[in-house]
Amino acid sequence: MKTWFHSWRAAIRIARRDAWRSKGRSALVLAMIALPILGVSALDLTLRSSELSPAERADRTIGAADARFSDPTYGGVPIFQDPVGDMNTPAKDYGDMAWPSGPTDVSKAVPAGATVLTDTSGSAKLTTAHGLLSTDVRELKAADPIARGIMPLLEGRYPEKNDEVIATSHFLETSGLSIGSTLSARNFDRPYRIVGAYEIPDALKADQVNALPGAFHAPYAKAVEKAGLQPPGATTTYLVRKPGGFTWNMVKEINTKGVVVTSRAVLLDPPADSEVPLYQKDGWGNYESSAAGNAAELAALGTVVGLAMLEICLLAGPAFAVGARRSRRQLGLVGANGGARSHIRAIVLSGGLVIGVAAAVTGTVLALILTLALQPVLEETMGQRFGAFDVRPLELLGIALLAVLTGLLAAIVPAVTASRQTVLASLTGRRGIRRSSRVLPLIGLTAVLIGGAIALFGSMVSEQFIIVAGGSAIAELGVVAMTPALVGLFGRTGRWLPLSPRLALRDAVRNRGRTAPAVAAVLAAVAGTVAVSTYMASTEAQYEAEYEARLPYGAVSAFVMEEGGRDVPAVREALQRNFPVDVRADVERVSVGKPGCEPWSSEAGCGRYEVVIPPGNECPLYVSVPGGGDPSDKFTPEQRRKLLTDDWRCNEPGSSGVIYVDGGLMVGDAKLLKVLGIEDAGAEKALAEGKIVSFSRSQIDKNGAIGIRRITDIAAADKASEEGRPAPGKVSSIPAYRVPGDPKTYGLQALMTPATAKAAGLSTVPLGAYASTDRMPESEARQKLDGEFNKLGSNVEFHLEEGFVNENSIILLALAIFAGLVTIGAAGIATGLAQADAEADLKTLAAVGAPPRVRRTLSGFQCGVVAAMGVVLGSAAGLLPAMGLRLTDERERIRYHEQSVAEGWSTDLTPPDLPIVIPWETLAGLLVAVPLGAALLAALVTRSRGALARREAT
Template identity: 80%
Template sequence: MKTWFHSWRAAIRIARRDAWRSKGRSALVLAMIALPILGVSALDLTYRSSELSPAERVERSMGTADGIFRDAQVEGVPIFQDPPGEMHTPVKEYENQPWPDGPTDVAKAIPAGSTVLTDRSGSAKLTTAHGLLSAEVRELKASDPIARGIMTLLSGRFPEKTDEVMATSHFLESSGLSVGSTLSARNFDRTYRIVGSYELPDALAVDQVNALPGAFLVSYGKAVEKSGLSAPGTSTAYLVKNSGGFTWNAVQQINTKGVVVTSRAVMLDPPADSAVPLYSKENWGNYDSSPAADAAALVAIGTVVGLAMLEICLLAGPAFAVGARRSRRQLGLVGANGGARSHIRAIVLSGGLVIGVAAAVVGTVLAVILTLALQPVLEDTMNQRFGAFDVRPLELLGIALLAVLTGLLAAIVPAITASRQTVLASLTGRRGIRRSSRVLPLIGLAAILVGAAIALFGSIATESFVIVAGGSAIAELGVVAMTPALVGLFGRTGRWLPLSPRLALRDAVRNRGRTAPAVAAVLAAVAGTVAVSTFMASSEAQNRAAYEARLPHGAVSTFILEEGGRDVPAVREAVQRILPVDVRADVDRVSVGKPGCRPWDGGEGCGRYEVVLPPAHECPLYATVPPGGGDPSERFTPEQRRKMITEDWRCDQTSRGGWMSVDSGLLVGDAKVLQVLGVDDPGAAKALAEGKIVSFGRAEIDKNGTVGIKQITDMTGADKAAEKGLPAPGKISSIPAYLVPKGQKSYGVQLLMTPATAKAAGLSTVPAGAYFSTERMPDTEARQKLDGELAKLGSSVELHVEEGFVNENSVFLIALAVFAGLITIGAAGIATGLAQADAEADLKTLAAVGAPPRVRRTLSGFQCGVVAAMGVVLGSAAGVLPAVGLRLTEEREMIGYYEEAIRQGWDNGLSGPPYVPIVIPWETLAGLLVAVPLGAALLAALVTRSRGAVARREAT
């Protein structure tokens, strides 16, 4: 008895033989299906291999220890923490109470009998072959068994003496040093020998030096303080090995002493969320992704996979159709010998099955090989080492099944078409009369209308991007369904064309079975490109309008806020020597305490200053209230808040906007600063010469015409005053002020005074940087040379060259256009090749009636150009809809945020209603509409032979 199994086995054998005979067409379809499978499989292997297991994460973070103990920096009060030890908060609220004053003693929290290994980290400016390099210094006995797994020794050995260190391979590469070299640090007279090279498996690109505990950081800190600067901060952790480990209950017990614990046992077996008090605390929670976000991500992935499969099916379908047509005699013989239509369908579908299976095998095998071969490159790119090479057979099988499914889907329509041909038509080679479906265009039109309505609803009535994207996808699928009918409409333009393009257009219309899928494939690729290009061009226009220059065009600024500006003179000299400087304006900053204190430092000997804001000039929305007074904005109605933000100059935060490294925008300099910033006001320069402070806003000037600058030296008293809602105690210096007329742009500078004025007011200053105007925009070569000079100093230099608005997406837009062009040319080329194979008899007829040889080449070019042109025109029209819908949705969201900010009185520097333009990228569209079809036509014409095979009369 013959069963379905036997018939399918025979069909698969026939399909395998046909695929082997038509190697070119089979290889083309196999490559189209296998390439996405290769990419997705390689991505899965990379992701799974880089996704560390809990045991691997624990080994890299704590070696063989049972826990890591850290000071929670909450003065020893009890805390709640999450299981990994990444987040914590005090158990008790101290909003209206002073903090307890007492350090945390981590050592007392470590159980007796435990083995402890200290892990201390800090930073230092280390000497290199090129100058100085800021790097992390880690004091950890790496040779201790507890630390095994934290560092991977690459060459040499671990440090054994206090004058030995080892360095990461990235540090050695950056510094120009090697194993055996010596290094030291700035302000430090001790030298160390590098005895080994290592890497951190989770941070391959880190610049780090490892020393024995107590061998570097303490001595280096004392040397820095001896030079009059502030010592860099350090952090200390304790790797603890305990026979019983640390359960979640033990971790919570240790938390009562103000210590955070990362426990091996808890990491390997975390408690339920209900057992974590931190998650039940108000305004805290488990910050895993929400079900809605997960669902949206799945929808996005499903959409991308679905569109990719659709694209492949549209490109591969015509190949199966032509294959079935060229095998019609063989299929007719099957029918003549008693084969049913189901057998014919099975043979054609088996072609898709065979190609799909082959593509799945090839794609998966190549993915494994390439991932293994490129593992070092992938690890360097991801900045971490893989764990175990993790192959998930079920996931790879699922990805491979997509290839099989894609092959079957691509062969469905050709299989149905081939089975409907009569035996006589198959044996004689006649195609018969074929009519286009009248139902499919109606379905496509309905899908366009429904999809457009959904997208319009999503953009006008909701703020959901998913609704807009979904409606746009439905509308695009509707355009794809209407493609055969639209191809027929294009055919009506042939009466006005010359012979070759008219023949090409007629051939495309008559053979819509292969033309429409190719046009639809081009349509899908171009529509996506146009949508993304329109959205990004609109975003670029929005960003250009919102861009705020930090300096006049071509100007340069440099700031250094560390080590009391020690490297500022060297930076000023380097900039003036390398760049085409016209005017140089040196600036200093006010410093309270030791010269090495930065504005945000609060360590011993460091103070700060603040510009006194007159009470009458303080915005009521942001006014300071005593503890327990609540949010001041809650004292006003939404209408009052809106009126204050939009009409009260005291609440206009944009007047204080701009970029400025120095706190409060207060700089110390001369009239050259005004010249570089382009401030055209003779009164400002005169005021500086008279010892006044120049102000670019009236908020800081009191009724006496002076600006008050308070020096706060007692930081402890300032903190206690802040807890009570009182101003910080300090000495106030009042300086006569000059208000610059409105309209002068200061680029973030709020106040400017000369060094003599600052000295007369009792203010200490240190070098901060300089402004430079340039004769021309510095070129790339000069900037690279300057970067190299500044890197030798080892300081954190804030260098800015004002180039104006720079579109960072321009390269991406070009890449998109090129991608769409390649897809278009590829799809059109496939359609042209199939048309040539399918219309060989027509070409021989043309040659027989006397057509010159170039007609074959010209016809091929126009066939390719016609398919590309139709797809580009339809894709451009279809791609604008989703971009417009997404921009309208974004506009609604931003307007809602703006209105809510006005109602709540938020301090967001709002300058007015949001500007969300819709810009059509005409350059990209022009390139797609003109260059791509023309390029496809020329390419097809060049690769086509002028003469075909000589036709022979078939034997009768």
């Protein structure tokens, strides 16, 4: 008795032999299905291996210690922290009171009898083979067993003396140094010898140097202070080992002493959220991602996977149809010997099953091999080492089942088509009369209308982009379902074409079973490309319209805020030497305190300045009130809107600049006005007379002067600001000249000469330079300038104004190339099937005297016709999702704008307008170049002469 098992076993054996006979076609389909499986499986292996277990994370964070103690700088007040130790806040709610700050004596929180290892981190500019490099410097006894795992040694040895260091491999590569080289720091003449190389497993690209505790930071700070500069700060944490470790209750007890604890025991066994006091505090809850957000992510992932499977099925389906057509005599023999239609379907479906299983095994095995082989490359790319090579069998099995499912889905339509063919037609090779389905186009049209309505609803009513994407996907599937009918409509254009393209088009229409899937595959690929390209081009047009130049076109600026502008002269010379400078304007900044103080520094001995705004010129919306709070809350929305639109104090025009200095005050000369394109003879005259040139009406008092307050006590100034009082400090009043009109100043609000600043008792330090150029600098000049800046070791804030730059052009080109490759592949598959089907027609053409080149020409036009139909339909289908998403973005922007206007926060009453731009260049490339390229490629790879025909056995 024969069962379904025996029939399917036989079908699979037949399919396996047929796949082995047709190795080329089988390899093509296997590759199409296996490549996505390879990529997804490799991604799964990489992500899972890079996810560290709590134990691995603890080893890299705290080594072999039981905990790391650190100072949150709250002055020792009790705190709350999360179990990991990343978040913390004072336990007390201070409200409007002064927030606690200051160092905490962490050593007092260490239990008696515990072993402690200090870990101090800071930064310094270290000498290299190329100049200077800003580098993290860490003081940790790395050879101690407690530090095991924090910085694994790659070669050499750990430091044993105070003049020895080890460095990360990335630092050695970047600096040009090696083991045995010496290095030192800027303003510090003590040499250190490199005795080893190590890595930080979680930051392989970090530039770091390690020394013994006390060997670098303390003497370096003294040397920097001796040079009259502000030394960089350093932070110290404590690695603690204690028998029994630190439980969560012990961590909370230590938190009462104002110390943060990262405990190994807590990392391995974290407490419930209800046991974490921090999570019970308002605004500090341990919020998980919302169910709606998870559902949206799953829906997006499902949509992407579904569309990818659809694309593969559409590409692989014609290939299975090729196999069914070439095996039709064999399938006819099965029917002649008593086989039912179900047996025919089983044989063709078994072909999909065999190829799917082979693709699943091949993709999974290759993913395992490649991920293992490329592990060092992947780790370097990700910047961190894997924990353990983590293989999740169930996840890989699920990914592999997608390959099997894809193979089966791709073979369904060819299986049904083959089973409907009569035994006589299969044995004689006759095609019979074929009629297209009249139901499928109606279903497709319905899907297009419903999908379009859903996308329209999502773009006009809802704010969920997933609705637009889902509706667009449904509409695209509807277009796919309508493809056979649309192919028929394309056939009506054949009457105006020459012979070869007319034959190709009529052949495509006559054999829609093989043409429609290939056209649909091209349609899907092109639709995605057109959608992304249109959205990106529209976004790019929006950014271009909103772009605000920070300098005149071709102008350049370079600033150094560190170390009192010590490297500014070298920056100016490098700029003059490498760029085609027309006019260079050197600028300085007002400095209060020690020369090495950076702006806004709160270190001892450092101060700041502020441009005094006269009380009558202050915008009421921004005047601080006693006790803190937002001063604008005392106004109604209508009052706020009136102030912003009608009160000159609240709507002074401004513009963004390349750098911020308090009050927009620069110290320079009239050359700066020329570089910025500001033409005003009165301004140049005012600078020569020792006045401040101002572009802000609010800065000038009733006496025509500008006041500059020097603040030496920052703590007192902050307290006065909280209480709504003026900051204490000496005010220098300097006569001012206001430039008439509202010229574009690129962030400059006030300008005075160095002589004027000196006369007013203000100290200045070099800041940098502005420069105009007589032509746009070339790429080679920019690279040379960057190289010279890197040798300085300072952070140079450099800007070259090039206008709006399209950063997505390379992405659009890549998308067009990708769509072209998929299009050519799909069209090539359809052409191969067409040649298999049209062999008799080609022999007939040769018999009636057609030249040999007709075969090559016809193949080219067959491929080009399929590509052209798919590109045209895909271009139309791809515009819908892009337009829907842009309309959704526009609604969101309009809603935000209306809310801002209603609440009185915006003076711009013009609603935003997000343009929808069609990338005609991309579309032209797809519509012209892709079909033409597909046709030429098919013509080149097709033989002009076919094999000699022999008489069929009767």
